[in-house]
Amino acid sequence: MSEAEKTRPTVDDPAVRNYTILCLGCLSLLLVALLRKNAGPWGFIPVAVGLLGVWQHWRLAPFFTLITVVILLVSYEPVGDIARRNSPAARTFRLTDCILCVAALGYVIGQFRLQSMVHAIVPDDPRRRREAPRDASADALPQSTLNRNPRLAQPAEIAWVIMALPICALFAQVLWRLLPDRTSWSGEFHQNWLVLVPGIVCAWFLVLALFVAQGLLRYVGWQRQTPREARLTLLDTYWQEIRRELRRISHWLAWAQSRRQRRKDPS
Amino acid sequence: MLTSRGWWFLIGVLCLLALGIFDERWPLTLLALTLLLWFLAEWLLFVLRARLAVPALQVLRTVADDRGPATNLWAGRTFHVKVRVTLPHWLGLPFLKIAEFIPFGVVPMGGQTKNAGGLAMGESLDLQYSLCCGLAGRVRFEGVRVETADLQGFFYHTGFLPGLLALRVLPPLADARGHRPTVKRHNLLPSPGLHRHMRPGSGSDLLDLRDYLPGDPPKTIAWKISARRDRLITKEFESEVPLRCTLFVDTSQSVRLGPPGRNALARLVDISAAMAQATAAARDLAGLCLFDDAGVLATIRPARGSRHLVQLLNILADAAGMAPVCGAARVQTLLPLACALAEEVHPQLLGPEVNYVPPWLPWFWPIPERPRERAAFLRRAVGLLATASSFVPLAGIAGLAYLFSDPLAYIIVPVSETMLFLLAVGLLVSTGMFYYALLKFLRHAFFLVFARRRRQLARWRKQMAALLAERYGLGAGGIGMLLEDDERCVIYLQQFLAEHNMPFPVPLYDRAGRYLFASPQKVDVLARALLHAVGKGRDNELFVLLVDLLELADHLEPLRRAVKITLARHHQVVIVCPWPPGVAPPRAHGLQEPAPAAPIDFQAVLQAAATERLHRAFYQLRRTFARLGVLVVCAEGTDPVRLLLDRLDRMRSVGLGRKR
Numbered sequence: 038m039s040e041a042e043k044t045r046p047t048v049d050d051p052a053v054r055n056y057t058i059l060c061l062g063c064l065s066l067l068l069v070a071l072l073r074k075n076a077g078p079w080g081f082i083p084v085a086v087g088l089l090g091v092w093q094h095w096r097l098a099p100f101f102t103l104i105t106v107v108i109l110l111v112s113y114e115p116v117g118d119i120a121r122r123n124s125p126a127a128r129t130f131r132l133t134d135c136i137l138c139v140a141a142l143g144y145v146i147g148q149f150r151l152q153s154m155v156h157a158i159v160p161d162d163p164r165r166r167r168e169a170p171r172d173a174s175a176d177a178l179p180q181s182t183l184n185r186n187p188r189l190a191q192p193a194e195i196a197w198v199i200m201a202l203p204i205c206a207l208f209a210q211v212l213w214r215l216l217p218d219r220t221s222w223s224g225e226f227h228q229n230w231l232v233l234v235p236g237i238v239c240a241w242f243l244v245l246a247l248f249v250a251q252g253l254l255r256y257v258g259w260q261r262q263t264p265r266e267a268r269l270t271l272l273d274t275y276w277q278e279i280r281r282e283l284r285r286i287s288h289w290l291a292w293a294q295s296r297r298q299r300r301k302d303p304s
Numbered sequence: 305m306l307t308s309r310g311w312w313f314l315i316g317v318l319c320l321l322a323l324g325i326f327d328e329r330w331p332l333t334l335l336a337l338t339l340l341l342w343f344l345a346e347w348l349l350f351v352l353r354a355r356l357a358v359p360a361l362q363v364l365r366t367v368a369d370d371r372g373p374a375t376n377l378w379a380g381r382t383f384h385v386k387v388r389v390t391l392p393h394w395l396g397l398p399f400l401k402i403a404e405f406i407p408f409g410v411v412p413m414g415g416q417t418k419n420a421g422g423l424a425m426g427e428s429l430d431l432q433y434s435l436c437c438g439l440a441g442r443v444r445f446e447g448v449r450v451e452t453a454d455l456q457g458f459f460y461h462t463g464f465l466p467g468l469l470a471l472r473v474l475p476p477l478a479d480a481r482g483h484r485p486t487v488k489r490h491n492l493l494p495s496p497g498l499h500r501h502m503r504p505g506s507g508s509d510l511l512d513l514r515d516y517l518p519g520d521p522p523k524t525i526a527w528k529i530s531a532r533r534d535r536l537i538t539k540e541f542e543s544e545v546p547l548r549c550t551l552f553v554d555t556s557q558s559v560r561l562g563p564p565g566r567n568a569l570a571r572l573v574d575i576s577a578a579m580a581q582a583t584a585a586a587r588d589l590a591g592l593c594l595f596d597d598a599g600v601l602a603t604i605r606p607a608r609g610s611r612h613l614v615q616l617l618n619i620l621a622d623a624a625g626m627a628p629v630c631g632a633a634r635v636q637t638l639l640p641l642a643c644a645l646a647e648e649v650h651p652q653l654l655g656p657e658v659n660y661v662p663p664w665l666p667w668f669w670p671i672p673e674r675p676r677e678r679a680a681f682l683r684r685a686v687g688l689l690a691t692a693s694s695f696v697p698l699a700g701i702a703g704l705a706y707l708f709s710d711p712l713a714y715i716i717v718p719v720s721e722t723m724l725f726l727l728a729v730g731l732l733v734s735t736g737m738f739y740y741a742l743l744k745f746l747r748h749a750f751f752l753v754f755a756r757r758r759r760q761l762a763r764w765r766k767q768m769a770a771l772l773a774e775r776y777g778l779g780a781g782g783i784g785m786l787l788e789d790d791e792r793c794v795i796y797l798q799q800f801l802a803e804h805n806m807p808f809p810v811p812l813y814d815r816a817g818r819y820l821f822a823s824p825q826k827v828d829v830l831a832r833a834l835l836h837a838v839g840k841g842r843d844n845e846l847f848v849l850l851v852d853l854l855e856l857a858d859h860l861e862p863l864r865r866a867v868k869i870t871l872a873r874h875h876q877v878v879i880v881c882p883w884p885p886g887v888a889p890p891r892a893h894g895l896q897e898p899a900p901a902a903p904i905d906f907q908a909v910l911q912a913a914a915t916e917r918l919h920r921a922f923y924q925l926r927r928t929f930a931r932l933g934v935l936v937v938c939a940e941g942t943d944p945v946r947l948l949l950d951r952l953d954r955m956r957s958v959g960l961g962r963k964r
Binding site for chain 2: 074099100103106107110111134135137138139141142145146149150152153156157158159160185186189190191194201205206208209210212213216254255257258261262263265266268269270272273275276277279280283284286287288290291294
């Protein structure tokens with residue numbers, strides 16, 4: 038077993054300490070945001086779940102934290118007039134929402150990265166998993182269950198994460214403004230169908246972008262093929278073009294060979 | 305590419321987004337969009353890394369021993385392997401795990417065969433370990449298996465970095481002194497590498513006396529005898545000629561059976577290598593002839609010297625890795641093995657971008673159809689008629705009902721009775737054919753629904769056919785050939801597995817119960833090679849035939865004739881017969897008494913019967929050649945190398961012995 042597999046993360050490791058601090062900071066921000074949304078003492082529940090996850094390296098902690106936040110948001114979001122909520126004024130930038138998004142995202146990233154230092158970051162090979170005995174102990178697990186060595190973490194990782202948090206939140210705000218209203222699929226569709234146009238245009242652009250990106254990636258893949266891969270690609274394409282004729286010819290050739298062999302050796 | 309953690313996260317975020325949009329919970333929508341955007345950005349970054357950075361990884365491997373880098377390995381010795389994986393790409397890899405693909409037949413002796421870490425541009429990960437090759441042959445270091453993941457564990461990618469390094473594993477270094485005879489036979493032996501030949505020469509032992517001829521050196525004149533006879537008499541001395549030993553090594557299919565390195569061929573190679581080293585240490589000349597049932601593979605004339613010895617060992621090492629090839633094996637047995645190996649070492653050649661398997665292939669492709677025989681064709685025709693006729697009542701009633709259900713058409717277009725009859729018949733036939741085709745398809749497809757293994761085999765076969773066609777230069781026609789022709793597919797699959805030193809099962813008997821690996825043609829090949837060597841030989845030589853003749857008692861006549869000619873030319877012949885591993889070697893004094901009755905154990909009974917059959921074959925072989933005065937030795941029971949060296953020593957001292 039290599040050195041990387043022997044190591045277990047401790048708080049003394051800088052990477053573990055940094056991500057723990059990130060999680061705690063984001064939980065604090067989350068608490069502030071929930072309190073500003075009038076969640077009251079219930080706002081401590083997601084924070085408690087998150088703290089438990091950080092302490093115990095609990096795999097399901099991010100999911101349960103998000104679920105409790107969602108429940109609180111559904112319960113404590115002021116339900117006003119739908120018409121008022123759908124008005125353009127309701128879609129203005131709100132700092133509390135932005136803080137909530139940043140905090141939740143930061144916590145999720147930090148918690149998952151902590152988990153990758155404790156639990157396996159790469160899944161087991163399914164073939165080896167099938168071969169493993171059912172009652173195998175933890176020591177008998179395949180070698181591929183490998184966690185990330187915290188001592189090998191780059192110091193710049195945390196900086197990139199902190200920089201990515203507000204960027205993602207801001208882009209989400211932009212996308213949110215482009216989303217169609219409920220009237221798009223409500224009864225007044227025949228009157229307000231024009232509201233769908235930006236969404237349709239966005240969808241088309243998205244599909245087009247995906248199509249172009251896939252084409253570009255495929256082209257880059259072809260460019261970077263090794264000579265063997267390129268030869269095999271050409272061979273396979275050629276076979277697909279002539280496979281019917283080939284099949285017929287090869288089938289009769291095999292038949293002729295078999296017949297010749299039978300004649301040579303009748304038994 | 306997505307792990308289960310990634311899938312759960314994506315599904316959860318999408319549900320959250322749907323809830324936020326449809327229920328107009330804008331904070332929820334914002335939260336979901338933030339998470340989703342970050343997830344997609346990470347995904348895109350990971351795809352770029354997997355497609356651009358991972359293929360750019362470079363592998364550098366060095367194999368060294370205590371003295372420095374090694375170009376050949378030696379069986380039984382320890383070597384150190386150092387692998388360095390370097391990333392020359394700017395994208396970097398936050399987490400990379402590398403694992404060495406340990407070649408078959410190699411025993412790791414410690415060190416690090418796996419490592420993990422993050423790589424920025426120009427950085428590298430190292431592996432260092434020691435290995436020991438127990439067996440002669442070839443070792444292929446295929447490359448390094450790589451796994452990369454993002455830091456959250458949402459995405460992962462596995463691949464293989466090819467870095468092929470093929471090295472010979474030479475047979476173990478034999479201790480020549482250890483093989484010397486322990487009993488000192490004579491006080492006066494010629495120099496090592498020589499033996500006395502009964503021809504006039506420049507040796508030191510007196511051969512004969514003759515009258516002086518003008519030109520004879522004066523120092524050879526026997527003065528006392530000349531004085532007695534009153535004429536000049538000259539002494540003639542024996543010639544001292546090199547001692548030659550030629551090894552004929554059988555590499556036919558019969559000795560290749562068994563796992564590489566533990567079959568009869570490996571034992572023959574061990575004996576040959578020990579003999580070559582022992583003769584080289586004694587300054588004798590050693591030659592080699594490799595043959596199989598198709599012909600002579602390699603011939604090296606007797607010579608001496610370190611370069612010659614290395615050449616012999618290289619050829620023997622190449623021969624030791626040979627694997628049996630048998631077209632009668634089953635594709636279904638070999639395909640999973642070959643495909644598992646290909647997935648391990650050539651995953652980039654099995655991807656859908658380069659090796660596409662059409663989804664319809666396993667369903668519409670009964671592969672390969674059995675070659676049609678006459679009886680099968682008749683059966684098929686009868687089946688076709690029966691199937692068509694089974695639809696006659698139903699289709700006929702339907703057709704006629706259709707025709708008569710539309711009186712308007714009947715009135716507008718007057719139809720004669722003949723035309724009506726022809727229409728009905730045509731309708732019946734076409735309906736029957738349609739139903740037959742449908743039934744045929746359903747018959748295949750219905751069983752394929754439950755035959756997951758068969759569908760899997762069809763996919764594997766297409767992938768392996770394309771890979772093999774590319775590897776062996778068969779072209780696009782090769783793919784079609786390998787898909788249809790079982791025998792050729794089996795041969796190429798075996799070749800592919802053998803090149804990677806991977807053992808595979810082969811059937812020993814055909815459907816008629818005949819042994820497939822007897823290889824009787826090799827007797828003729830060996831006889832011709834022996835006569836050729838005798839024709840080229842100048843002095844008395846020792847010919848060692850390392851050949852498996854146990855199953856060929858009825859085909860030995862050409863070899864007996866060749867051995868007779870060899871003996872008539874005053875050469876010596878010894879036959880070393882390889883012995884199957886796991887079978888008790890024959891005793892020196894004939895057949896063993898049958899064991900007392902024991903409780904019936906089918907396996908033990910079979911084992912005993914096989915052992916007895918082999919013993920009988922060996923004793924018969926020994927009797928056959930004992931009439932000619934040729935020694936037949938079992939490769940397992942005694943130490944054949946010591947015995948052969950004894951024979952060489954006897955040849956060296958034959959002149960002295962005869963004088964006495």
